[in-house]
Amino acid sequence: MPRVAFQGERGAYSEMAALQYFPKAKLVPCKSFADAFLAAEKKQVDYAVIPVENSIEGSVGEANDLLLQTRLKxxxxxxxxxxxxLIVNKGVKIGDVRRAHSHPQALGQCRQYLQKKKIEPMPAYDTAGAVKMVKEQGGKDAAIASRRAAELYGMKILQEEIEDRKSNYTRFLVLAPAKADKAKGQYKTSMIFSVKHVPGALFGILGEFAIRRLNLTKIESRPTKETPWEYNFYVDFEGHVDDKAVRQVMKIVKAKTSYLKVLGSYKKAEF
Known part of the structure; x- marks a missing residue:
């Protein structure tokens, strides 16, 4: 039975994602993303399941910054x-609620709902953790989290599916100390690179993928945090590092970048 770390309390969406990927795993809740990464790096757990982007709010900044530093694959x-x-203590009605606690990503995903109800968003470190806190404090504050979190903590659900967009998905990466063996199926590869400061540098790199008909599924820039206005590029594309076309493009891209890190190749998930 694998041991799997996730960030947050029991009932968090990260726990749900971990259970979806590892139905029979022993799950290990961690206070922060850094703690979940560290548990896997020190082999206290076999895997860490980490959110990297949401279909509404975009990338999870802290998690992506940790990907740059980690040795995990x-x-x-x-x-x-x-x-x-919208989750509250028993006896609380919708008209009583003035504040709602949750992770900043969840608050952002419910922004229009909260504005319409004139409820003040209150950032917390975790969705399920916000439910636990609201229960412990009592009172008329609400939390925004999953139905599973409400059930685990014996709380009341005032309204369900309050997110502003119903096509609301979070994408998680499964991280481990060693790369996975290749098997049958469609694969994606994730990597991070920074470009040299010459005109057309990024265009020249992306063109190498186009020439080999490698489909880019994501490209995003994030500050290096070392030099102002310099960026790392996070790229996902279809293919495995052992494929001939991918090996070719990696060789060329390495020569054209000032920094290159391959996070790994893994089976492509479906909605």
Missing amino acids: AVGEVYQRVRHC
């Missing part, structure tokens, strides 16, 4: 459908 991915609930 990406060995899988999973999409978790996110259905947010």
Whole structure:
């Protein structure tokens, strides 16, 4: 039975994603993303399941910054459908609620709902953790989290599916100390690179993928945090590092970049 780390309390969407990928795993909740990464790096767990982007709010900044530093390899991915609930203590009515606590990503995904109800968003470190806190504090504040979190903590659901967009998914990467073996199926590869400061540098790199008909599924820039206005590029594309075309493009891209890190190749997940 694998041991799998996730960030947050029991009932968090990260726990749900981990259960979706590892139905029989022993799950290990961690206070922060850094703690989940460290548990896997020190082999206290076999895997860590980490959210990297949401279909509404975009990338999870802290998690992506940690990907730049970690020695872990990406060995899988999973999409978790996110259905947010407004959760309160028993006896509280919708008209009583003035504040709602949750992770900043969840608050952003429910922005229009909260504005319409005139409820003040209150950032917390975790969705399920917000439910636990609201229960412990009592009172008329609400939390935004999953139905599973409400059930685990014996709380009342005032409204379900309060997210602003119903096509709300979070994408998680499954990380491990060693890369996964290749098997049958469609694969994706994730990598991070920075370009040299010459005109057309990024265009020249992306063109190498186009020439070999390698489909890019994501490209995003994030600040290096070392030099102002310099960026790392996070790229996902279809293919495995052992494929001939991917080996060719990696060789060329390495020569054209000032920094290159391959996070790993893994089976492509489906919605």
